[in-house]
Amino acid sequence: MRQRRTSHPGIWLLGVVVTASMACGRDATSVPATAPSGQTIKPQQADTPPATTAPTTQPTTAPATQPTEYLRPAPPAARMHVQARHAMVDRQIANPRDDRLPVTNERVLEAMRTVPRHVFVPAGIARLAHADRPLAIGHDQTISQPYIVALMTELLAVTPQSRILEIGTGSGYQAAVLAHLTPHVYTIEIVAPLGRTAARVLKEQGYDEVHCRIGDGYRGWPEAAPFDGILVTCAAEDIPRPLWDQLRPGGRIVIPVGPEHQVQNLVVVHKRPDGGRRTETISTVRFVPMTGEAQRQ
Secondary structure, X not given: OOEEEOOOOOOEEEOOOXXXXXXXXXXXXXXXXXXXXXXXXXOOOXXXXXXXXXXXXXXXXXOOOOOOOOOOOOOHHHHOOHHHHHHHHHHHHHOOOOOOOOOOOHHHHHHHHHOOHHHHOOXXXXXXXXXXXXXXXXXXXXXXXXXXXXXXXXXXXXXXXXXXXXXXXXXXXXXXXXXXXXXXXXXXXXXXXXXXHHHHHHHHOOOOOEEXXXXXXXXXXXXXXXXXXXXXXXXXXXXXXXXXXXXXXXXXXXXXXXXXXXXXXXXXXXXXXXXXXXEEEEEEEOOOEEOHHXXXX
């Protein structure tokens, strides 16, 4: 599969678009956006005033150290495919063989080594679970490639005390990864059959700390707020106001921001103590749009 460099130095993402319905609508594997000539388009600032955009030479969102007092036991299925998961982390995420920026947070890497990715994909394609690509999981949806899951998780800077909201449960894999970093995980899925399947698999694997809901993620989960971090898996032209209101001061949102069917930016938006925004642009990407109420705004 061909890969192309994104506009953020060191990050490579798969040069394909595979749609996947998520709680916020239809997610896409993030890909570099290119001009007609084939040149990579440089990232633009997210349209989220007031905001300042940090230089994109190196993301600064992952702290150097993380508390390690929360150690979650491995789920039952983690006994299988151990070598495949370790190879996935080593070759695709921690020490990529191309110019992707490595994920370095050891807690994130250990979560990726532990979560049994194969149980979150259909049995017929379980042999492909650890491939460096998205996979179809039914209902015209996909599970994101491992590198994207790890990168967005690292950017969220989760601590054991963090309360995290995921918009777009999908297969449940991302929520499981987050559950190895904090016991306070909330996830919303708009596609009811997918949400039920994800909740069942998470329960079978003992992820009782993951709270699942079927519904439109645009409105968030107000009764569980405030959140220290929110991870969104589809593009919006701006951060939905309900999600911003549910973010704790000092928290952050990881989200692709930009127009529908055009170039977007993967950004990390920090909420200042006074409610203002500080935006870091990580990479030029292309995600399919947030649907539901987001499209009616």
